[in-house]
Amino acid sequence: MKNVSAKPDTLRRAVAGAVLTLPADCIPLLAEARTDKGDALAAARIAGIMAGKRTSDIIPLCHPLPIHEVDVAFELRDTEVVITAHAETIGPTGVEMEALTAASVAGLTLYDMLKPHAGTNLSLDAIQLLGKQGGKSDHRRQTDQTLAAAILVVSSPATDEAVAESVRQRLTAAGMRVQPPLDVADDSDAIADAMRRQLADDADLVLTLGGIGAAESGHATRAVAALLDRPLPGLMETARAFGQRRAPYAMLADGAAGWAGTTLLATLPGNSADADSYLDALLPGLIRALAD
Structure with a gap:
C-alpha cells in the first residue's frame, strides 16, 4: 500500500461511467x-453508493477515504443504460x-435484476474514468519555466548537514535551477546581507534553512520579514498546519514568507x-506564485 502521509489534503472529485447493453423490452421494465x-x-443506485463508500474493502491496495459524496445516475436509451x-x-x-x-456495482446490480427477463442477453461494458479534479493534476509540483532558486543554510545548532542537499534535490526535481x-551565520544582519546578494543576482526563489524553531534564535525569520515588500503569511500558516498533523510541536516554529520585489522568500x-x-x-503554492 502506497504511503500518502506526505501528500496534502485537497478537494478531489472523479466521474466514472459504464454502459449496460440489454434487450429493448427491458427498458420499460426499468422505467x-x-x-x-x-x-x-x-x-442499483443504492448498491453503487454503498460500493463507492466501501471501495477500500473491495480493492486491497486502495486507501480508505472519508467519502463526502457519492451518487449514481442512469440514462435509459433504446437498448442501453448509461451509468x-x-x-x-x-x-x-x-x-x-x-x-x-x-x-461497476450499479451496473452489476442491474444485470442481476434483469436476468429473469433478459437471460444472458446482457453486457456490461465501457467501464471508464470520465474525469477527475484535484491532486497533482490540478496542483502542480513541477514548473515548466526556467526558475532560479537559492538556498541559505543558517548555522544554528538544529541545522543538520543533510538538509541543504535534501532541499536542493527537491527543488531540482521540481524543475528549478x-x-x-x-x-551563513545565525545572525539577522548576516542573513539579510546574504539574501540581498541573492536578490541582486535575480533569484526567483530564496529559501533559508534553519533558525526558526522554538529553541532557536529566530534570526532567519526577522531577517526575511524585514526584506518583504508583500508578506504572504498563508505560506507559513499552511506549512505549520501541515506539520502539526504529523508532529506535535510544529506550532512552535515561527517563520516568514513573501515577495521582495519579484523574488519569493521563505524560511524553512x-x-x-x-x-x-x-x-x-x-511546493504547489510556490510554483503557482512564481508562475503568475
Whole structure:
C-alpha cells in the first residue's frame, strides 16, 4: 500500500461511467420499476453508493477515504443504460476507484435484476474514468519555466548537514535551477546581507534553512520579514498546519514568507525531515506564485 502521509489534503472529485447493453423490452421494465425483483434503478443506485463508500474493502491496495459524496445516475436509451457515478472527498489521494467501483456495482446490480427477463442477453461494458479534479493534476509540483532558486543554510545548532542537499534535490526535481547552497551565520544582519546578494543576482526563489524553531534564535525569520515588500503569511500558516498533523510541536516554529520585489522568500526548518514536510505542503503554492 502506497504511503500518502506526505501528500496534502485537497478537494478531489472523479466521474466514472459504464454502459449496460440489454434487450429493448427491458427498458420499460426499468422505467416503470416493475422487474420481478422490484425497482431495479433504485436498487442499483443504492448498491453503487454503498460500493463507492466501501471501495477500500473491495480493492486491497486502495486507501480508505472519508467519502463526502457519492451518487449514481442512469440514462435509459433504446437498448442501453448509461451509468454515471461521481465521488468527492477532501483527502491525500484521489477518488477515481470509488467512482469506478460505484459505476461497476450499479451496473452489476442491474444485470442481476434483469436476468429473469433478459437471460444472458446482457453486457456490461465501457467501464471508464470520465474525469477527475484535484491532486497533482490540478496542483502542480513541477514548473515548466526556467526558475532560479537559492538556498541559505543558517548555522544554528538544529541545522543538520543533510538538509541543504535534501532541499536542493527537491527543488531540482521540481524543475528549478538551484545554485550551490551557501552557509551563513545565525545572525539577522548576516542573513539579510546574504539574501540581498541573492536578490541582486535575480533569484526567483530564496529559501533559508534553519533558525526558526522554538529553541532557536529566530534570526532567519526577522531577517526575511524585514526584506518583504508583500508578506504572504498563508505560506507559513499552511506549512505549520501541515506539520502539526504529523508532529506535535510544529506550532512552535515561527517563520516568514513573501515577495521582495519579484523574488519569493521563505524560511524553512534546518531539520531535513521538517524541511521536507514544509516543501510537501508549500511546493504547489510556490510554483503557482512564481508562475503568475
